Amino acid sequence: MQRPKIGMLNFGEVYAENEVLYLENFENYFYNIGSCIEKIQSPKKFVVVGRKGTGKTLLAHVVCKKIRSTSAIAEVESLKDFVFHELIHFQGVDISSTKYVPIFEWMIYINLAKHIVANDVDFDKDKIAILKEFLVFLGHAAGDLKLEKTIELTKKFESKTDGKASVFAFSANRTNAEGTTVKEGVRSYLENIENLKHFVITVLSEQPKPSIVFYDELDDKFVDDDEYKNGLISFLGAISRVNNELIKNRVRLKICTVIRRDIIDLLHSPNINRILEDNAIFLDWRSESVHETELFEMIAHKIKNSSDYYCRKDVEKILKEVIADTIAGEHFRYYIIHRTLGRPRDIVRLLSLVIEEYGHTLERFESYALSERLPSYSSYLKREISSELSGHLSPRDIDAMFELLQLYGKRSFTHNSIKKVYDKYKFSDKGLSLQLDEMLGSLFNVGAIGNYIERPRHEGGFCYYWSYNHYDLKVKLDSNFEIHPGLWDALRIQKPKCRL
Template identity: 25%
Template sequence: MSDHFVLKGGIGTIDAERDIFLEDYFWETQVFNDLTCFDEDDFSFTKRVIVGRTGSGKTALLKKINSLTNMKSVSIEAESMIFEHIKNNVFINSLIENDIDIRIFYKSLWLHVLLIKVIELSFPKDNLLKSLQALVFEKNKLATEYVETFGDNFFNDNIISEITNKMQRELSATFGGDVASIKASVGGKQNAEFTEKIQSQTSRYVNTELLTKQKQVIKALIDGNRDKRRKYIISIDDLDRSWLNENSIRYDFINALLDAFRELINIKNTKVLISIRTDILKGVYKNKLRQEEKDVSLISHVEWRREEIVDLLDKRISFIIERQYTNKGVNFEDLFGFTVAGKQAKEYILERTMLRPRDAIEFVNICLSKVSGDVARLNYSVVLEAEENFYSSRKSALCSEWYSLYPNLRTYLDALSVFENNTINNEVLLNKKEELCEILLKSENLDDDEVINKCMASDFNDILNIWFICGVIGRNKIEDIIIYSNHQKMELDITDFNKNFRIHPLFFRN
C-alpha cells in the first residue's frame, strides 16, 4: 500500500497555529469535552487550566474550541497587554528592585484585562461603557467608583498604564517622593522600616482601590447575567513563549493569573481557559507560590494513550490521502506495513515518540519527506534514517522545554551514551561513574550545578529524577510495563531510586 502514495507535504504541520487543515482532522479527546462543558452539575465544569508537555496539543485544543460556532470566544495576548508594560515600567521595576512584593498588583492587572473580555463578550461592542455603567450605577457603590475612576480608558490600550500611573501618584504622595531616592537617603533599621511601610501601603492600595472594587464589578456581572444559554470562552495561550521564560518575575506573573481567573468562576456562562506547559507550572509550585492540591479540580492534563495517537494519525493520513488521491480508508498501518528491527513499523515509530501528537506527526513527516516518487518507497531504511533526524530534533526540543529548570540538560542527556544496556540501576551507575562524570563535567555552569556535584559524590538520585521527569527514562515496573513520568507521578519517590529503570528507546543510542 505504501508504494501508491507520495505525500510530499506530510500529514500536517507540527504547529497548530499554522495547520490549515486542523479543523478537518482534529481528534476530540476527553480533555476537549471537559473544557467545553458548561454543565454546573458535571465534574468537568471546573476544568479551565490546560496543562501538558511541549507538543501535547494544547494550542490545537484552544484553536478548535475557539472555532466552535455554538460558543463566542476571544483570546488574550499576555505579552502585549500586560507583560510588556510591567517589564518596561520604571515605577514597577523600582518596587521590584527594592524588594516590594507586588504580586497582588499583578493579580489586579490580570483581573481588569479579564473583566474587559467578559464585558466585550456580554454586551454590544459599540456601547460597552454605557452598558457597564447601566449595570453598576446606583446598584453597587464600589463597582460604580471603579468604573468612574477608569471610565475614560476602561476598554482601550491605555488602561494598564492608567492603573499603574494612578497607583504611582497615590503611593508617591504617601511616601513623599520616589521610592528609590528615599531608600537611598536612609539606612539600617530606618531603611527596613521604610520598606515595610512601602509594602504595607502598596498592599493596602491595591486591595482597597483595585481588587475589592473589581470584585464588585464581577458581582454586578453575575447578578446581571440573565442569559445562561449563551457560552463564552476567553483563552490565554502564550505563557510558554520565549519572552517569559528568562524573566525573573515569570512565576509571579503566572501565579497572579491563576489567582485572578478564579474570581470569575461564578460567572457560569464564561470559561477562562489557560494553556500552560508542565515545566512552567512545576516552577510555580517549586517556588512555593501556591498549593498544588488547590488547583487539582481546575486542571485538565493533556496526556495521550497509544491508541489515541494511532487514531489521530489514522485520521490525518486518511484525510490527506483522500484529498490528494481520492482513495478512502487508508490509515497509518497501511502506509507503514513493514517491519523495522523485527517490529512492525507502526510500533517502532510509536515507541520512539513520547506519546505526544507533535512527536508522532514529526516522525511520520520526516519519513514521508524522504520518499520521492519513483526514486524511493517507504521501507525500514527510510524509518531508520528518519529516526536520526527525529532524535536530534527531539533532543533539542527537550533541552529548550526544560531550560529554565535544568540549564545543563543537554549534558545530562549526553551522559546516557555511556550505558551499553538500556537498563539502569544504582549498581550500573556506580560502575559507570567515571565515564558519566567525565561527560557531566563538560557542562557550562559547573559551579552552580548540584546535580553534577552529587554525581561526583556517587549520589545519582537527582540525575535519575531529572531523566525521569523529562521522560528519557522510565521506571521498570515489570518486564513489559515501563512507567514514564505523568501528571499523577511527575517525579520519582524515595522508594524508587533503588529500582531498575529503562532508557527510552529514542535515547538509547547503542
C-alpha cells in the same frame, strides 16, 4: 480511485500555532481525545492540563473556531509576552501565594471589556461607548490592547494618582471620562475593580449567546522560582474567582486556561488541588500501551480527513496500507511509540520528515524511509527535551547532562557505571548547579532516560518505566537505566540489533 502518495496526506504542523495559521479547516484534523472538546465546554471545567506537545493549544483554537459563529466572544489570548516578575509592583502587604489575584482579576475584566468593545453587533452600543471611555481613562488610546499592556498601563495609572485613587464612574449617562477622585488608596486600580466587574458582568448578562476565552502560552517565560509560581497560582485563583462570579450572575461566558503538567506539579497552594480535581481536564494519550493508546487512532483520523481514498476505511485497514508492518525489526506500533514521548507532536514530526523527503514517491511509510530520517528526528527530540528543561534548569546544566550521556555512549547504564564517566571527566568541577543524582532525576523527569527491570522473555521480557507514562513516577537510582531510543542518534549511542 488511485491510492494517494504520502505527500497528499496532511498530518498538520508540529506546533499548534503554525497549524492554526497554515492549515485550512484545522479543526477537522483534530482528534477529539477523551471527548476533550465537549468536556472543556462543560460549566465547571476551565483548565486544560497536559504535557508539552499533547494538543492543549490546538484544543483551545479548535473549540473557539467551532463555536465562533454562534458566540459573542470566542478567543484564544496569548500570555507569551507576559512577564510574571512584573507583578512585584502590585503585591502590597500580602505575602501569600495568592497575592496577585486582584491584579489578574483586573486584567481579565479589562480584557473582556476589550472584546466587548471590539464586538459592535452583539452588545449595547451605549455601553460599548462607556467601556471605550474607560479604556481611555486607563490610558489606552487606540489599537489592540495586549494582555501585557494592561500591567504597563496600570503602573502608569498608579503613578498619576499622586497618592489618591481616581475612580471611573460607570454610568449610562456619561459623556466624558474624567472620573472622580476618592481618598488616598494604596493601589488605586483596586478602587476600580468592583465597578468594572459589575459593569462588564451587566453587559455580558444582557447577551444570550455563549462566550469563551482561553489564556495560552503561560509557559513561554517559565522560570522555576517563587515569583513565577506565585504569579501562576494567583492567575489560576483569579480565573476561578471570575468564573464563579459569571456562574452566580448566570452569564454564559467562561474563562479557561491551558497549562503544562510539569509546571502544575511545581505549584503548592491549598486551592490548587481543588481546581485540578474539580475544574481540570487532562490530555492523556496512554502511551504506556501500544494497543490501548489513541495515538494510532489519531494518525488514522488525520489520514481519513486528508483523502477520499481512506475516508471510509477503518483504523486498522488504514494503518496497514499506510505504514510498513515492520520497521527496523520492530512492529510499527512499537517502533513509533518507543521513539516518541507518547505525544502527537513527536509522531507528526517523525512522519512529516519522511514526507518531506519521500512524499512524491511513496504510497506508504516504508521501513527504510523511517530509518533514514530517524537521525533528523532524533535531533528534533533532543531539542524538544532541552526546551522542556529550560526554565527548570540553566542552559549550562542542560548541555552538561546530555554531554554526560554522550560521553558514556551506550544505551544502558547503572548509577555506578555513569558515575565513573562523571568522575573521569570531572563534571563536579565544571561549576554546575546539579550533582550527578540531580542530573539523573532531571533527565528521568523529562523522559530522556528511564528505569528498567530485567525479566526473562517467558515472564514478559524487560519492564520499562518512563515518567511520561506515569505522572507520579520518581527515578530509582539503584535500578538500571536506559537512554530513550529517540535520542540514540542525536547522542551517538551504540544501537542494538533489535530494540526488544
